[in-house]
Amino acid sequence: MANKNITLVEVEKAVQVIMDTAFENEDYFSELDGLAGDGDFGNSLATGFQVIREQWDTLPRTNINAFLMKVAMLTTSHVGGSSGPIWGTAFMRAAIYSREKDDLNLTDIVNIFDSAIEGIMQRGGAQPGDKTLIDALIPTRNALAQVKSDAPDCWKRALKTASEAATQSIEDTKNLQAKRGRQCFTGERSIGTVDPGIVAVATIMNNMNKAFTQ
């Protein structure tokens, strides 16, 4: 795929990677959520995405927008806890951004990240530094933006850099105190534990990198 714009085919593949990551890490993500949260995160994602997997063949494929809009709706409606509307919002913002577009370049992807981050913040009220997946998405977005201005066509470099940034965010946020989601109820207990949403973003970015560049 290197150097050309991504189309519906790649978008489908990206969604597949996100879902597979959730299926493969269901227990692990829930375990992480159990340390300071309520332990439902992995299960919520896997249960909701399972509905998408079942309807996969019948999802609308007229264009990127229609496909992602349906994914957004299913995610919002079937993923439990805070994650449904948060992840659904991300897909939805991506869908809305893609209206009338048949393909997306790296600039588009950065814009989608911006729109998704804004949407998630609006939806759940989290600020950067509240120890949520926002704190993984922002460095990821910044890494992509950096590549975009340095080497706008290089998807390979973009994915590698982005996955490194996402992974780094796990450690960078470990000693923060959670301010949103179930985690925030346990107060200081969240200090020193990794945030499951951040780990999930990092794992997804790593799997994206593998899936699209190897």
Next chain:
Amino acid sequence: MANKNITLVEVEKAVQVIMDTAFENEDYFSELDGLAGDGDFGNSLATGFQVIREQWDTLPRTNINAFLMKVAMLTTSHVGGSSGPIWGTAFMRAAIYSREKDDLNLTDIVNIFDSAIEGIMQRGGAQPGDKTLIDALIPTRNALAQVKSDAPDCWKRALKTASEAATQSIEDTKNLQAKRGRQCFTGERSIGTVDPGIVAVATIMNNMNKAFTQ
């Protein structure tokens, strides 16, 4: 009082006799009801008449009709079991008959008995021979009617004959089977026991006789 028509004063006194009979025989009447019925008869009468006793001084005394109508209403509303509407109907028929009348002669009393008996049969659906107080009221009425045609002015003879007839009805009906009221549910068990309603009518007639002739 002999030989003159009865007025509101005597009507009040008659009602007083009925009530006193019920108070004095409360336990006895209930006991009789307990043999084949549900044992509430004496208590139902006494409880209801107690309300009239409490309101005695404020009962309307403009005429016989108004007085008896109020007694009828209070009886119907406050005497429990079948007896409320049955005894209330008797008072009410007497009240209605007495409209526009300032005094009553023996013919009037016989007519009142006729109207009351008819009313009770209509209200509760009992026929003569069903072993209810109807079977005491009819011989009592017949005795009064007999005196009326023989010696229309003789209240003394009327009361004596009537109370004898009422008393006689106790034994005359003893071996009947009850067909109305709670008694009828016990079926053949009522055969051989006296009917409390009939005993009550007889006791009242005896007390009337005493109260008005001695």
Next chain:
Amino acid sequence: MNKFFNDPNNFVPEMCEGLVMANPDTLKYVPEYNMIYRSDMPSNDKVAIVQGSGSGHEPAHIMAVGKGMLDAACPGNVFAAPPVDFCYECIKRMNGPKGVLYIVNNYQGDKMAWQMAEEMALAEGINVKGIMVDDDVSVKDSTHTIGRRGVAGNFFVIKAVGAASEQGADLDALVKLGNKVNSLVRTMGVALTSCTPPAKGSPIFQISDGEMEMGVGIHGEPGRRRDKMKAADEIIEELFNAVADDLPFQSGDRVALMVNGLGGTPISELYILYRKAAEMAKARGLTIIKNYVNEYCTSLEMAGASLTLLKLDDELEALLNAPAEIPIRVF
């Protein structure tokens, strides 16, 4: 007892006070006789329509007092027939040149009170007549009745004679009309819970979770049988068949169909019941011209419902559609 009340002995009077405070322009209240009446009554222009039975069946009957329905109601205490003087005063105070029609559900206590009041009123020259409602097909005789009980079908009798009276019908015509409606209406109910009169403080009968009383009376009197709880559709099937077979209702008949809540069942469930009832009506070839899904005749907070069918002709359809205004309203 999870109920709102103050002194249990004031349950009925305080409810009446609340009702009149909420409808100050249209209703008046005579506390001595629990009597709620239209403030524009008595009238020279219409026969007065009155009813009074035990309380605890609200909106029946005090909340059915209004233009085109009842002109007055004089309920007794909870589940207790009105005393005869309530009925008598109600007749007397509502009487006008066109006379008074009383409606009585077939319960012994109610019937006796009204018939005695009728006799008293007649003796005073008042033109009063009564009609008896006995629409409940569940049992022939019951704890409190000789013959069938009168239950939610009562609403249709009131609606029809109320409308006709408003249009100027005379007393004899109203008696004929009321008896006609009663002859064409059939009801059966089912209880899923018991209920607790405030002054009694304990449930009027015992029923376990998962049980139902099929054919229950509106005071919790026994019906046809105690059974284990079943699916909504199965319950409606039994109620519908019992009711429809009784008249019997026949293919081609036009009907009004009522699903009445007994007090503790939410309206969501009543519509689930209506769904099946409407299907069954269709399957039998009955055309539902009007439907009624709400509470009309309740048993305090009892969970349960009843189903009523009324056979319609042009006359009844027009009377059901005539305007009426009562305290039970949304807006």
Next chain:
Amino acid sequence: MNKFFNDPNNFVPEMCEGLVMANPDTLKYVPEYNMIYRSDMPSNDKVAIVQGSGSGHEPAHIMAVGKGMLDAACPGNVFAAPPVDFCYECIKRMNGPKGVLYIVNNYQGDKMAWQMAEEMALAEGINVKGIMVDDDVSVKDSTHTIGRRGVAGNFFVIKAVGAASEQGADLDALVKLGNKVNSLVRTMGVALTSCTPPAKGSPIFQISDGEMEMGVGIHGEPGRRRDKMKAADEIIEELFNAVADDLPFQSGDRVALMVNGLGGTPISELYILYRKAAEMAKARGLTIIKNYVNEYCTSLEMAGASLTLLKLDDELEALLNAPAEIPIRVF
């Protein structure tokens, strides 16, 4: 569980089916989105007014769909926010040249679903705006909310914007009006029993006989405190003072007063509550211009009630008096 239903998963769809079967001329139903809508919508002449929250609060909101009230409702499952595609489809299908107004009670799930649907619809060029209702003074934040909860006061928001929309108001005017009503309306409720969602099969919270949850939420969320049951008048005193002190309502104010049953409390008791509420209004110098004693926003078969006060001005009074026709009716 003494409730009428078939398969618990069909509780909501079967209720919707029953509702539409009972109102075939005025309502239509889209099963895929639990969507009940006016059969004469969408329209070129008016802004569409829509709402959808969890089911189990009937008559809110599917039974409030009709001329002068909602144009559509798309409830989720019992006590579950509608999925975002229900909201999105509801907006899309009701949209006309004048746009769509959605009303959302302040519950996190409902809010998120509607806001996402709004974003999606906006992206497609649909002119859609929302207003949030948060009338419950009981608690600031709660299990399911940030900020106050939206409860029975919602009825007045719908009534006002429904009437104004019928009269041709545009979307911005309706947003302003809806926010105005919300700023003038206050509610608090009390639960005397719990309730059981059919699919759950067990009560949503535990409460003993003789206890009450003061300030309960309409999904049984905790309120201000658990207390022992008190006399009706005492309970109303607390509800009334909490509500009236909050705006605050002041002597001379004209108000609408609602006593709303939570589903299992019979209307007899609601009038006992109204009685005391009206007395308290009088004592405070408030004039009750309109009153509402019925069920408006319930929690399945929960016994309990809520009290709502709305401060009126000429505009709101006229809107409350404007005609409206919804499935909840007596005749």
